[in-house]
Amino acid sequence: MLPETYKSELKDRLQKVGNPREMVVDVMLEVQEFYGWFSDEALEQAAVLLGMSSLEIEELATFYNTIYRQPVGKFVIHVCDSVICWMENGYGELIDHIGKKLGIGMGETTPDGLFSLLPACCIGYCDHAPAIMINKTVYGDIAPAKMDEIIETLRQEK
Amino acid sequence: MYPQVLLKNRKKDRILSLEEYREMGGYKALHDALTDESFHPRQIQELLLDAGLLGRGGAAFPTGIKMKTVPDDAPHPRYLVCNADEMEPGTFKDRVLILTSPHQLIEGMILAAYAIDAEIAIIFIRREYETAARALEQEIGRAREAGYIGKNLFDSEFDCDIIVHRSAGRYICGEGTALLNALEGKRANPRKPPPYPTVKGLWQLPTEVQNVETLCCIPHVLKNGVDWFKTLAVSKTGAGTKVFSVSGKVNRPGCYELPMGVKLSEIIEDYAGGMLPGSRFKACMPGGASTQFLPESMYHARMDFDDLKNAGFRLGTGAVMVFDHKTCLVEATANLMVFFARESCGWCTPCREGLPYILDLLNRIEAGEGEVEFIPMIRQMCSHMNYSYCAFAPGAAAPVESLLTYFEGEVMAHIENRGCPFKIGKVN
Numbered sequence: 001m002l003p004e005t006y007k008s009e010l011k012d013r014l015q016k017v018g019n020p021r022e023m024v025v026d027v028m029l030e031v032q033e034f035y036g037w038f039s040d041e042a043l044e045q046a047a048v049l050l051g052m053s054s055l056e057i058e059e060l061a062t063f064y065n066t067i068y069r070q071p072v073g074k075f076v077i078h079v080c081d082s083v084i085c086w087m088e089n090g091y092g093e094l095i096d097h098i099g100k101k102l103g104i105g106m107g108e109t110t111p112d113g114l115f116s117l118l119p120a121c122c123i124g125y126c127d128h129a130p131a132i133m134i135n136k137t138v139y140g141d142i143a144p145a146k147m148d149e150i151i152e153t154l155r156q157e158k
Numbered sequence: 159m160y161p162q163v164l165l166k167n168r169k170k171d172r173i174l175s176l177e178e179y180r181e182m183g184g185y186k187a188l189h190d191a192l193t194d195e196s197f198h199p200r201q202i203q204e205l206l207l208d209a210g211l212l213g214r215g216g217a218a219f220p221t222g223i224k225m226k227t228v229p230d231d232a233p234h235p236r237y238l239v240c241n242a243d244e245m246e247p248g249t250f251k252d253r254v255l256i257l258t259s260p261h262q263l264i265e266g267m268i269l270a271a272y273a274i275d276a277e278i279a280i281i282f283i284r285r286e287y288e289t290a291a292r293a294l295e296q297e298i299g300r301a302r303e304a305g306y307i308g309k310n311l312f313d314s315e316f317d318c319d320i321i322v323h324r325s326a327g328r329y330i331c332g333e334g335t336a337l338l339n340a341l342e343g344k345r346a347n348p349r350k351p352p353p354y355p356t357v358k359g360l361w362q363l364p365t366e367v368q369n370v371e372t373l374c375c376i377p378h379v380l381k382n383g384v385d386w387f388k389t390l391a392v393s394k395t396g397a398g399t400k401v402f403s404v405s406g407k408v409n410r411p412g413c414y415e416l417p418m419g420v421k422l423s424e425i426i427e428d429y430a431g432g433m434l435p436g437s438r439f440k441a442c443m444p445g446g447a448s449t450q451f452l453p454e455s456m457y458h459a460r461m462d463f464d465d466l467k468n469a470g471f472r473l474g475t476g477a478v479m480v481f482d483h484k485t486c487l488v489e490a491t492a493n494l495m496v497f498f499a500r501e502s503c504g505w506c507t508p509c510r511e512g513l514p515y516i517l518d519l520l521n522r523i524e525a526g527e528g529e530v531e532f533i534p535m536i537r538q539m540c541s542h543m544n545y546s547y548c549a550f551a552p553g554a555a556a557p558v559e560s561l562l563t564y565f566e567g568e569v570m571a572h573i574e575n576r577g578c579p580f581k582i583g584k585v586n
């Protein structure tokens with residue numbers, strides 16, 4: 001369950017905006033952060049808080065790329081697969097390397113629940129291709145060694 | 159070296175502070191516009207129109223004309239929306255602009271809001287740009303403390319506040335009318351104008367949607383004048399500078415601010431450091447994934463909205479993506495189609511059904527299962543994209559159509575060889 005303090009703080013914020021719907025993306029992201037993914041319970045909670053039906057929330061939750069309706073790891077690695085990253089030399093090998101390093105394929109989560117791998121559309125860092133985003137942080141100029149380093153650092157951080 | 163305007167004060171790894179921005183003459187245009195009694199906000203519209211400022215978000219619509227479509231007696235509150243969704247593959251100029259000088263954007267937004275008497279300004283920003291969103295929030299706070307945002311600005315009657323809205327990631331949200339639905343907390347399907355957003359936009363109230371780069375130009379036009387802005391361009395009909403995001407097979411990918419109308423060859427050779435060693439220029443997309451491939455015959459073309467339009471192409475966002483002779487354009491186009499098919503909002507049939515169909519045929523050609531009759535089939539499906547609800551699907555068809563027109567030989571080689579010539583190792 002969401003903490004009462006969050007709920008009351010959010011109610012205050014919702015009262016200030018003209019229409020609570022304006023904040024639906026913020027609320028979905030915040031509730032998701034609490035639950036780790038956008039579970040059915042998270043969805044119901046968001047619906048109640050916003051005074052929207054769960055169907056309306058579902059329609060939005062399944063629309064956005066960074067609302068996860070299935071369980072994900074603590075660190076979600078979004079790997080850009082759009083044209084500029086794709087045509088970098090060694091891109092194919094890099095993708096294979098990440099999969100092997102984590103022991104999972106695209107769309108999967110490591111058994112320890114730490115990492116998920118998801119394909120992503122151009123993340124706007126084509127000057128630093130290939131680029132990835134982990135949770136809210138973007139990393140550019142990714143090569144296998146750099147990727148290993150990032151993964152190891154995150155493993156320590158857990 | 160050409161004159162730098164928007165990126166003039168670019169610092170390595172940090173933003174330009176409010177104090178620095180003021181020292182460079184920042185917020186002077188806003189001060190003058192709001193304190194000069196004889197200056198009417200509508201004059202901003204006239205100035206932008208005379209300066210020939212065209213929208214930098216891809217559609218190249220004249221900013222002054224868009225402002226004029228807000229009716230004088232339109233209801234309030236009115237909105238100004240800054241489009242910082244920037245999900246067009248290859249495009250990253252808006253991120254660089256925000257992280258160079260957030261106050262340049264803030265000043266441009268307040269001036270644009272003043273021009274249409276909007277009291278609420280919203281920055282719609284993609285989630286991947288969290289660093290930029292945070293920088294904006296912080297600098298908006300500073301601008302508010304300094305009296306550039308808020309109530310009764312410079313003791314005038316004009317109030318304006320700026321809000322940062324984070325998206326959760328979908329390319330279609332950048333389309334002007336879909337963006338309004340996203341802001342209202344609805345599924346971001348596009349709306350069909352009329353009524354245009356400037357008449358009935360966000361919450362059915364007048365709303366002007368403008369790209370980051372367009373808004374950044376506004377303070378400079380006001381401060382330095384219409385003629386100055388026009389002479390920045392080196393093409394006949396162009397005006398101002400253009401921030402090009404250059405990527406792909408060049409030595410120095412990055413953002414370069416150059417005169418509107420600069421030659422493509424000049425961008426690649428003099429600024430982006432030339433082609434990578436061992437790479438030869440084959441094609442380039444001049445304005446993101448939804449523009450046509452420019453073939454080698456266009457290597458010296460002027461990168462200007464009109465020049466490219468007259469030659470049958472589009473400058474789009476000025477995201478120059480460079481492809482070399484070793485890159486298979488069939489596979490590259492299939493990659494672009496994966497993007498479009500995945501990002502289609504699915505609202506209208508041509509886009510939802512047509513793009514996966516085109517992708518499937520391209521994949522078959524790439525895999526060596528192509529037939530000659532696929533080419534007219536793809537062409538026909540591309541022409542159906544014009545029946546779609548918004549500009550997404552025609553944009554998606556642009557690279558495919560240009561592939562078939564300018565690189566038919568490469569496509570045919572796939573079909574005749576029953577496989578990708580680049581994979582079989584026939585091209586070197």
Ligand SMILES: Cc1cc2nc3c(=O)[nH]c(=O)nc-3n(C[C@H](O)[C@H](O)[C@H](O)COP(=O)(O)O)c2cc1C
Pocket residue numbers: 212213214215216217218219221241242243244245246329330331332333334335367368369370372373548549550553
């Ligand atoms: C599918 C699609 C995506 C778009 N994405 C963006 C975007 O991310 N940023 C942007 O400024 N304009 C985008 N546009 C263009 C907008 O619809 C609109 O023309 C623009 O924001 C208006 O601002 P401007 O006149 O300053 O260019 C997109 C258009 C389409 C059809």
